[in-house]
Amino acid sequence: MASTAIVLTVPGPHGDREVRLSSPERVLWEEPGITKQELAEYLIEVAPAFLTANGDRPVSLQRFPGGVDGEWFFSKNPPKGAPAYVRAVDVVYPSGRQHPQLVLDEAAAVVWAAQMNTVVFHPWPSRAADPDRPDELRIDLDPQPGTDFADAFRVAASLRELLTEVGLTGFVKTSGNRGVHVFAPIEPEHEFLDVRHAVIAAARELERRDPSRVTTSWWKEERGERIFVDYNQANRDRTMAGAYSPRALAAATVSCPVTWDELPEVDPGAFTVRTVPERLRSVGDPWAGMHDHPGRIDVLLQWWERDLEQGLGELPFPPDFPKMPGEPPRVQPSRAKLPEE
Structure with a gap:
């Protein structure tokens, strides 16, 4: 046929x-x-x-x-x-x-x-004209087992306050699943590694302020029932579903921008391929004008340097990346060899 x-x-x-x-x-x-x-x-x-x-x-x-x-x-x-x-x-x-x-x-x-x-x-x-320098700082808040979207949006609200402190404006969207994505427009002045370090600095500060809810632990066995700030999404060639992109999930959900005011009441499952067009017609795009006033990551990079001085170094990279300078061993802690006595 x-x-x-x-x-x-x-x-x-x-x-x-x-x-x-x-x-x-x-x-x-x-x-x-x-x-x-x-x-x-x-x-x-x-x-x-x-x-x-x-x-x-x-x-x-x-x-x-x-x-x-x-x-x-x-x-x-x-x-x-x-x-x-x-x-x-x-x-x-x-x-x-x-x-x-x-x-x-x-x-x-x-x-x-x-x-x-x-x-x-x-x-x-990053933009096509300058792909080596991101113009968005992106933070993926990933609920771990025992947590849910409600936990993620509470952490997102705290993250918004933190970003405001350092001169950045956070924009939020559902991941299309259980998580929350927070983006901040930035001047395209820094390479990916610097932006990664800025994200790690923000994540560590968020974890310090709320250690019972937030974790930066790369290894799942160490995360507990907390929201994982997936700093590795800030790496080169690491991406997340874009705004208004459908997701490959059973209900045809969409990764949908929302306002901060509506976030506490949001049902991420309500944003689907069939419902989002009408939402755009009725309420508009919460991310319109996002890049009108980009910020800078200078303060976050200062925090990164501060943490280095206090003994907090690089964090693990994804397993398919080449070994990176200063990176700790890519060994799950429970499988690491204990030092000989």
Whole structure:
């Protein structure tokens, strides 16, 4: 049986584009019955806010050829046959290898990504013109077993206060699952390692102020029932689901920006591919204007230096990274060899 296809008319800065969508009836999310066509139509509806948050950045596409319950893989490099309106920029990966990475600039490019079975969009925290210097400080608050979204938003509120102290403005969104993401616009003055150190400094200070709720422990066995501040998401080529990106979860939830005022009452499961367009129409985009007044990470870097002087050094990097200067052993504490007597 021949595969079906439709053509979607997608408005954009250069006029309408016609984007072919094959197998539009393919169900991507079984539980709500959301199809590939419905995903593409969602992306067209939210495109202005989606592109404000995620456009003009290197992006990794998380693709699910058989739906969200099936196998998936990441696409970073532009595939053969990509349309001319899908561009790429050379980026450097942690290994030192340099390669072109996709950049999405208009709605048609986002719909093309959906045609390629993309469900989750993972943008870099830096712009395509300067991919080595982030213009966003991003902090991922990850609830550990025994904690939940309510615990995460309480920590997020404390984090907001801390960021304000150091001259940064925090913007918040749901992760699309149980966590909370806090972003702060920054001047693109520092390389990834410096921004990572700024995030670690903020995380350590947050942990000092609320050790019963917050942990910076990389090893799960040491985290307890606390919110883990995942500082490793600040590394080069480490990304999280972008604002308004769907998630590959059963209910088709979306990583959705919210206001700080509404955060305590938020039900993250209420933000889905089917509900977020109406939310944008009715309340607008809480992240509009995020980058109008970027801050600086100078104070956080001073905190990092202070902690170094007090004996707090580098923290573990992800396992696929090369060994980094000053990094402690990547050995789970319970498996570390005890020193001989």
